[in-house]
Amino acid sequence: MTTPATLHRVPRHPHAWLAWLLLSQLAVALLWWRLGWTWGLPALVLSHLAFVVPVFMPRARLYAPVLDRLPVDERAVWLTIDDGPSGDTAAILAALDRHRARATFFLVGERAQAHPGLVGEILRRGHGIGNHSQTHPAGRFWALGPRAMAGQVGQAQQALARLAGAPPRWFRSVVGHTNPFVAAPLRAHGLARVAWTARGYDAVDGDPVRVLQRIGRDLAPGAIVLLHEGAAHGRSVEIVEATLCLLEERGYATLEPPE
């Protein structure tokens, strides 16, 4: 594996996108002036899309660096479980113990504050925790302004640091969206963003067969596997258990990125 410093990439230039935006609009103006609207107008539309589309693409790097797989050759994956703590956490911890697997729990700040005992239990069993925002505003995370975004990242960071005794080092964007204002609070708190390699849409799809098919397609050495707990369909524990069985069948161990 390469050195941890290259995996844990805290944004260094949170406003670099602004320079790209200005440059692109200058280029559009130049094009419009030299070649007319038939070139200028499409260029204007495309240049704006280039800044909007990455907000909704979890692995896009325009607004912040992102880790989407681990550089390992052995059959091992980083198991990540989002949206807890929840009523499922205890059962998931038991399943992880049974399969001798390690995971990182990306926790929601206010849910952690409501279940401090579960945060302690996750750590006591040797798993990691990450920051997954303070209130998990799924529908509007992409549209949050600078103050609201700083609050979502910062409040969760404070809450989790207090409960865990040390601040998390990894951040996962809510529903994978990352807008122009995410990078500044990540930098302020020394957080690096994590996406995923394999996911089964288990936050919304409660069918373990379909979920496992999707995850299985993208399993590879170093894959970051995304799972959820506390989903409304009520089958998160079953899905985690099935994923652990799938990993065993295929000869995969679990690992976490080095500190």
Ligand SMILES: [Zn+2]
């Ligand atoms: Zn989530």
